[in-house]
Amino acid sequence: MTPADYDFLRASLKERSGLVLSADKQYLVESRLLPVARKSGLANLGELIVALKTSADDGLMTAVVEAMTTNESLFFRDKTPFELFRSTIMPALLAARRAPRLIRIWSAAASTGQEPYSLAMCLKEMEREIAGFRIEILATDLSNDVLAKARAGIYTQFEVQRGLPIQLLIKHFTQNGELWQMAPELRAMVKYQQLNLLKDFSQLGMFDLVFCRNVLIYFDADTKIDVLNRLARVTAADGYLVLGAAETVVGLTDRFKMLPDKRGLYVPNVSAPRPASAADKPMPRLVAVGGGR
Numbered sequence: 652m653t654p655a656d657y658d659f660l661r662a663s664l665k666e667r668s669g670l671v672l673s674a675d676k677q678y679l680v681e682s683r684l685l686p687v688a689r690k691s692g693l694a695n696l697g698e699l700i701v702a703l704k705t706s707a708d709d710g711l712m713t714a715v716v717e718a719m720t721t722n723e724s725l726f727f728r729d730k731t732p733f734e735l736f737r738s739t740i741m742p743a744l745l746a747a748r749r750a751p752r753l754i755r756i757w758s759a760a761a762s763t764g765q766e767p768y769s770l771a772m773c774l775k776e777m778e779r780e781i782a783g784f785r786i787e788i789l790a791t792d793l794s795n796d797v798l799a800k801a802r803a804g805i806y807t808q809f810e811v812q813r814g815l816p817i818q819l820l821i822k823h824f825t826q827n828g829e830l831w832q833m834a835p836e837l838r839a840m841v842k843y844q845q846l847n848l849l850k851d852f853s854q855l856g857m858f859d860l861v862f863c864r865n866v867l868i869y870f871d872a873d874t875k876i877d878v879l880n881r882l883a884r885v886t887a888a889d890g891y892l893v894l895g896a897a898e899t900v901v902g903l904t905d906r907f908k909m910l911p912d913k914r915g916l917y918v919p920n921v922s923a924p925r926p927a928s929a930a931d932k933p934m935p936r937l938v939a940v941g942g943g944r
Protein backbone atom coordinates (compact mmCIF):
# COMPACT_ATOMS: atom_id res chain seq x y z
CA MET A 652 0.00 0.00 0.00
CA THR A 653 1.45 3.38 -0.98
CA PRO A 654 1.51 6.33 1.46
CA ALA A 655 -1.14 7.99 -0.72
CA ASP A 656 -3.37 4.89 -0.45
CA TYR A 657 -2.96 4.91 3.33
CA ASP A 658 -3.81 8.63 3.52
CA PHE A 659 -6.91 8.01 1.41
CA LEU A 660 -8.04 5.25 3.78
CA ARG A 661 -7.35 7.33 6.89
CA ALA A 662 -9.32 10.27 5.49
CA SER A 663 -12.23 8.03 4.45
CA LEU A 664 -12.41 6.34 7.86
CA LYS A 665 -12.30 9.65 9.69
CA GLU A 666 -15.06 11.07 7.50
CA ARG A 667 -17.32 8.00 7.69
CA SER A 668 -16.94 6.89 11.31
CA GLY A 669 -14.80 9.42 13.17
CA LEU A 670 -12.10 6.78 13.63
CA VAL A 671 -8.68 8.41 13.78
CA LEU A 672 -5.83 6.18 12.66
CA SER A 673 -2.32 7.28 13.48
CA ALA A 674 0.32 7.24 10.77
CA ASP A 675 1.85 4.01 12.09
CA LYS A 676 -1.18 1.71 11.87
CA GLN A 677 -0.50 0.40 8.38
CA TYR A 678 -0.02 -3.18 9.65
CA LEU A 679 -3.47 -3.05 11.28
CA VAL A 680 -5.10 -1.75 8.12
CA GLU A 681 -3.46 -4.48 6.07
CA SER A 682 -4.46 -7.32 8.39
CA ARG A 683 -8.05 -6.13 8.65
CA LEU A 684 -8.63 -5.13 5.03
CA LEU A 685 -6.99 -7.97 3.16
CA PRO A 686 -9.92 -10.30 4.00
CA VAL A 687 -12.34 -7.59 2.79
CA ALA A 688 -10.44 -7.33 -0.49
CA ARG A 689 -10.35 -11.13 -0.98
CA LYS A 690 -14.09 -11.41 -0.24
CA SER A 691 -14.73 -8.97 -3.06
CA GLY A 692 -12.49 -10.92 -5.46
CA LEU A 693 -9.67 -8.37 -5.30
CA ALA A 694 -6.05 -9.58 -5.15
CA ASN A 695 -4.55 -6.96 -2.82
CA LEU A 696 -5.04 -3.66 -1.03
CA GLY A 697 -3.98 -1.67 -4.10
CA GLU A 698 -6.90 -3.14 -6.02
CA LEU A 699 -9.18 -2.49 -3.06
CA ILE A 700 -8.26 1.22 -3.02
CA VAL A 701 -8.90 1.50 -6.77
CA ALA A 702 -12.29 -0.18 -6.31
CA LEU A 703 -13.14 2.15 -3.42
CA LYS A 704 -12.25 5.19 -5.48
CA THR A 705 -14.12 4.14 -8.60
CA SER A 706 -17.11 2.14 -7.39
CA ALA A 707 -20.48 3.85 -7.31
CA ASP A 708 -21.65 1.23 -4.81
CA ASP A 709 -21.22 2.28 -1.17
CA GLY A 710 -21.19 -1.34 0.06
CA LEU A 711 -17.43 -1.82 -0.24
CA MET A 712 -16.64 1.33 1.77
CA THR A 713 -19.16 0.23 4.42
CA ALA A 714 -17.38 -3.15 4.65
CA VAL A 715 -14.01 -1.36 5.01
CA VAL A 716 -15.30 0.91 7.79
CA GLU A 717 -16.90 -2.03 9.62
CA ALA A 718 -13.68 -4.05 9.37
CA MET A 719 -11.66 -1.20 10.86
CA THR A 720 -13.88 -0.37 13.84
CA THR A 721 -13.23 -2.14 17.13
CA ASN A 722 -16.32 -4.01 18.28
CA GLU A 723 -14.93 -5.48 21.46
CA SER A 724 -17.55 -5.66 24.20
CA LEU A 725 -18.45 -7.77 27.19
CA PHE A 726 -21.27 -8.24 29.64
CA PHE A 727 -21.24 -5.85 32.64
CA ARG A 728 -18.06 -4.26 31.28
CA ASP A 729 -16.15 -2.48 34.09
CA LYS A 730 -18.90 -3.45 36.60
CA THR A 731 -19.14 0.08 38.17
CA PRO A 732 -21.52 1.59 35.56
CA PHE A 733 -23.99 -1.24 36.17
CA GLU A 734 -23.66 -0.94 39.95
CA LEU A 735 -24.34 2.79 39.57
CA PHE A 736 -27.30 1.97 37.32
CA ARG A 737 -28.84 -0.13 40.12
CA SER A 738 -27.81 1.98 43.12
CA THR A 739 -27.97 5.57 41.88
CA ILE A 740 -29.41 6.10 38.41
CA MET A 741 -32.55 3.95 38.49
CA PRO A 742 -33.67 4.95 42.00
CA ALA A 743 -33.36 8.64 41.04
CA LEU A 744 -35.16 8.18 37.72
CA LEU A 745 -37.95 6.07 39.23
CA ALA A 746 -38.57 8.83 41.78
CA ALA A 747 -38.43 11.60 39.19
CA ARG A 748 -40.55 9.87 36.53
CA ARG A 749 -43.62 8.89 38.57
CA ALA A 750 -45.43 10.67 35.77
CA PRO A 751 -45.37 9.77 32.90
CA ARG A 752 -43.88 6.47 34.15
CA LEU A 753 -41.61 6.24 31.15
CA ILE A 754 -37.82 5.96 31.25
CA ARG A 755 -35.81 6.08 28.05
CA ILE A 756 -32.31 4.61 27.88
CA TRP A 757 -29.93 4.82 24.94
CA SER A 758 -26.91 2.58 24.44
CA ALA A 759 -25.22 4.71 21.78
CA ALA A 760 -22.42 2.39 20.60
CA ALA A 761 -23.98 -0.93 21.52
CA SER A 762 -21.78 -3.19 19.40
CA THR A 763 -22.83 -6.85 19.75
CA GLY A 764 -25.42 -6.15 22.46
CA GLN A 765 -23.67 -7.06 25.71
CA GLU A 766 -24.12 -3.52 27.07
CA PRO A 767 -27.89 -3.08 26.46
CA TYR A 768 -28.55 -6.70 27.50
CA SER A 769 -26.61 -6.11 30.74
CA LEU A 770 -28.95 -3.17 31.42
CA ALA A 771 -31.97 -5.34 30.54
CA MET A 772 -30.78 -8.02 32.98
CA CYS A 773 -30.37 -5.38 35.72
CA LEU A 774 -33.92 -4.21 35.07
CA LYS A 775 -35.20 -7.76 35.22
CA GLU A 776 -33.70 -8.00 38.72
CA MET A 777 -35.59 -4.82 39.67
CA GLU A 778 -39.00 -6.09 38.64
CA ARG A 779 -40.77 -4.95 41.80
CA GLU A 780 -39.34 -1.43 41.78
CA ILE A 781 -40.10 -0.82 38.10
CA ALA A 782 -43.61 -2.31 38.11
CA GLY A 783 -45.96 0.03 36.24
CA PHE A 784 -43.13 1.80 34.41
CA ARG A 785 -42.45 1.54 30.72
CA ILE A 786 -38.71 1.33 30.15
CA GLU A 787 -37.34 1.64 26.66
CA ILE A 788 -33.82 0.63 25.73
CA LEU A 789 -32.68 1.84 22.34
CA ALA A 790 -29.36 0.37 21.21
CA THR A 791 -27.59 1.81 18.18
CA ASP A 792 -24.32 1.26 16.37
CA LEU A 793 -22.64 2.29 13.15
CA SER A 794 -22.16 -1.30 12.06
CA ASN A 795 -25.01 -3.42 10.74
CA ASP A 796 -22.93 -6.57 11.23
CA VAL A 797 -22.67 -6.14 14.99
CA LEU A 798 -26.34 -5.18 15.21
CA ALA A 799 -27.34 -8.42 13.47
CA LYS A 800 -25.43 -10.37 16.10
CA ALA A 801 -26.92 -8.25 18.89
CA ARG A 802 -30.47 -8.81 17.64
CA ALA A 803 -29.92 -12.58 17.50
CA GLY A 804 -28.53 -12.45 21.04
CA ILE A 805 -26.32 -15.48 20.35
CA TYR A 806 -22.93 -15.63 22.09
CA THR A 807 -20.06 -18.09 22.23
CA GLN A 808 -18.92 -19.86 25.37
CA PHE A 809 -15.97 -17.45 25.50
CA GLU A 810 -18.25 -14.40 25.30
CA VAL A 811 -20.62 -15.52 28.06
CA GLN A 812 -17.69 -16.36 30.29
CA ARG A 813 -16.53 -12.73 30.17
CA GLY A 814 -18.31 -10.70 32.83
CA LEU A 815 -21.60 -12.56 33.01
CA PRO A 816 -22.33 -14.09 36.42
CA ILE A 817 -23.18 -17.78 36.09
CA GLN A 818 -26.60 -17.34 37.77
CA LEU A 819 -27.59 -14.80 35.09
CA LEU A 820 -26.29 -17.08 32.35
CA ILE A 821 -28.43 -19.95 33.60
CA LYS A 822 -31.44 -17.72 34.17
CA HIS A 823 -31.52 -15.77 30.89
CA PHE A 824 -29.84 -17.94 28.25
CA THR A 825 -30.46 -21.26 26.58
CA GLN A 826 -27.56 -23.39 25.46
CA ASN A 827 -27.30 -24.78 21.97
CA GLY A 828 -24.04 -26.71 21.60
CA GLU A 829 -21.20 -24.20 21.99
CA LEU A 830 -23.56 -21.24 21.73
CA TRP A 831 -25.84 -19.47 24.17
CA GLN A 832 -28.91 -17.47 23.20
CA MET A 833 -30.46 -14.75 25.28
CA ALA A 834 -34.11 -15.35 26.23
CA PRO A 835 -36.69 -13.81 23.87
CA GLU A 836 -38.19 -11.82 26.74
CA LEU A 837 -34.88 -10.06 27.37
CA ARG A 838 -34.20 -9.58 23.67
CA ALA A 839 -37.61 -7.92 23.31
CA MET A 840 -36.61 -5.30 25.89
CA VAL A 841 -34.00 -3.84 23.51
CA LYS A 842 -34.74 -2.16 20.21
CA TYR A 843 -31.80 -1.99 17.78
CA GLN A 844 -31.21 0.62 15.11
CA GLN A 845 -28.27 1.53 12.87
CA LEU A 846 -26.97 5.01 13.66
CA ASN A 847 -23.78 6.96 12.99
CA LEU A 848 -22.94 9.24 15.92
CA LEU A 849 -21.32 11.69 13.51
CA LYS A 850 -24.74 12.38 12.02
CA ASP A 851 -27.68 14.25 13.54
CA PHE A 852 -29.47 12.05 16.08
CA SER A 853 -31.90 14.64 17.48
CA GLN A 854 -34.79 12.74 15.85
CA LEU A 855 -34.37 10.00 18.50
CA GLY A 856 -35.96 12.32 21.08
CA MET A 857 -34.90 12.84 24.68
CA PHE A 858 -33.27 10.23 26.92
CA ASP A 859 -33.11 9.87 30.68
CA LEU A 860 -29.89 7.87 30.47
CA VAL A 861 -27.27 7.63 27.75
CA PHE A 862 -24.57 4.96 27.80
CA CYS A 863 -21.92 6.09 25.29
CA ARG A 864 -19.00 3.92 26.18
CA ASN A 865 -15.72 3.07 24.52
CA VAL A 866 -16.40 4.82 21.25
CA LEU A 867 -15.35 8.46 21.86
CA ILE A 868 -11.90 7.08 22.56
CA TYR A 869 -11.44 6.45 18.81
CA PHE A 870 -12.36 10.04 17.84
CA ASP A 871 -10.26 13.21 17.70
CA ALA A 872 -10.94 16.09 20.14
CA ASP A 873 -13.20 18.08 17.79
CA THR A 874 -15.37 15.03 17.07
CA LYS A 875 -15.60 14.18 20.78
CA ILE A 876 -16.68 17.77 21.56
CA ASP A 877 -19.29 17.72 18.80
CA VAL A 878 -20.76 14.35 19.85
CA LEU A 879 -20.79 15.27 23.58
CA ASN A 880 -22.51 18.60 22.92
CA ARG A 881 -25.16 16.90 20.80
CA LEU A 882 -25.60 14.20 23.48
CA ALA A 883 -26.24 17.00 25.97
CA ARG A 884 -29.16 18.16 23.83
CA VAL A 885 -30.88 14.77 23.98
CA THR A 886 -30.20 14.10 27.68
CA ALA A 887 -32.96 15.18 30.07
CA ALA A 888 -31.91 17.98 32.44
CA ASP A 889 -32.14 15.51 35.34
CA GLY A 890 -30.79 12.61 33.27
CA TYR A 891 -27.40 10.88 33.14
CA LEU A 892 -24.53 10.15 30.77
CA VAL A 893 -22.20 7.20 31.29
CA LEU A 894 -18.84 7.13 29.49
CA GLY A 895 -16.18 4.44 29.25
CA ALA A 896 -13.41 4.07 31.82
CA ALA A 897 -10.86 5.82 29.58
CA GLU A 898 -13.22 8.59 28.50
CA THR A 899 -14.14 11.95 30.04
CA VAL A 900 -15.86 15.25 29.31
CA VAL A 901 -13.12 17.16 31.12
CA GLY A 902 -11.39 19.63 28.85
CA LEU A 903 -13.93 18.95 26.09
CA THR A 904 -17.29 20.39 27.12
CA ASP A 905 -18.99 22.01 30.08
CA ARG A 906 -22.45 20.76 29.06
CA PHE A 907 -21.93 17.77 31.37
CA LYS A 908 -20.34 17.67 34.78
CA MET A 909 -18.82 14.78 36.67
CA LEU A 910 -20.54 13.42 39.75
CA PRO A 911 -18.02 13.30 42.58
CA ASP A 912 -17.25 9.74 43.70
CA LYS A 913 -19.24 8.23 40.82
CA ARG A 914 -16.64 7.24 38.27
CA GLY A 915 -17.76 7.55 34.66
CA LEU A 916 -21.12 9.11 35.56
CA TYR A 917 -22.02 12.58 34.30
CA VAL A 918 -25.07 14.82 34.57
CA PRO A 919 -26.10 17.75 32.38
CA ASN A 920 -24.63 20.98 33.61
CA VAL A 921 -27.78 23.07 33.60
CA SER A 922 -25.86 26.26 34.39
CA ALA A 923 -23.62 25.92 31.30
CA PRO A 924 -24.40 28.55 28.65
CA ARG A 925 -26.04 26.97 25.61
CA PRO A 926 -25.45 28.81 22.37
CA ALA A 927 -28.69 29.35 20.49
CA SER A 928 -28.87 27.17 17.39
CA ALA A 929 -31.49 25.40 15.37
CA ALA A 930 -30.43 22.12 16.96
CA ASP A 931 -31.27 23.54 20.39
CA LYS A 932 -35.00 23.54 19.71
CA PRO A 933 -37.05 21.43 22.14
CA MET A 934 -37.12 17.75 21.30
CA PRO A 935 -40.23 15.54 21.50
CA ARG A 936 -40.08 13.52 24.72
CA LEU A 937 -42.14 10.60 23.56
CA VAL A 938 -40.83 8.69 20.61
CA ALA A 939 -42.02 5.16 20.03
CA VAL A 940 -38.94 2.98 19.86
CA GLY A 941 -40.71 -0.19 20.91
CA GLY A 942 -39.14 -2.72 23.21
CA GLY A 943 -41.09 -1.19 26.07
CA ARG A 944 -42.27 -3.20 28.99
Ligand SMILES: C[S@@+](CC[C@H](N)C(=O)[O-])C[C@H]1O[C@@H](n2cnc3c(N)ncnc32)[C@H](O)[C@@H]1O
Nearest residue numbers: 668720722724760762793794847848864865866
Ligand atom coordinates in the same frame (compact mmCIF):
# COMPACT_ATOMS: atom_id res chain seq x y z
C1 LIG B 1 -15.50 -0.93 21.43
S1 LIG B 1 -17.18 -0.99 20.97
C2 LIG B 1 -17.99 -0.49 22.47
C3 LIG B 1 -19.16 -1.37 22.82
C4 LIG B 1 -19.80 -1.07 24.17
N1 LIG B 1 -20.27 0.29 24.26
C5 LIG B 1 -18.84 -1.37 25.30
O1 LIG B 1 -18.34 -0.44 25.93
O2 LIG B 1 -18.54 -2.55 25.54
C6 LIG B 1 -17.28 0.46 19.95
C7 LIG B 1 -18.46 0.46 19.00
O3 LIG B 1 -18.60 1.77 18.46
C8 LIG B 1 -19.07 1.64 17.14
N2 LIG B 1 -18.79 2.89 16.41
C9 LIG B 1 -17.62 3.32 15.92
N3 LIG B 1 -17.78 4.49 15.30
C10 LIG B 1 -19.09 4.82 15.43
C11 LIG B 1 -19.87 5.92 14.99
N4 LIG B 1 -19.34 6.93 14.28
N5 LIG B 1 -21.19 5.92 15.28
C12 LIG B 1 -21.75 4.89 15.98
N6 LIG B 1 -21.05 3.83 16.42
C13 LIG B 1 -19.74 3.80 16.14
C14 LIG B 1 -18.34 0.44 16.59
O4 LIG B 1 -19.03 -0.13 15.49
C15 LIG B 1 -18.29 -0.49 17.81
O5 LIG B 1 -19.34 -1.43 17.79
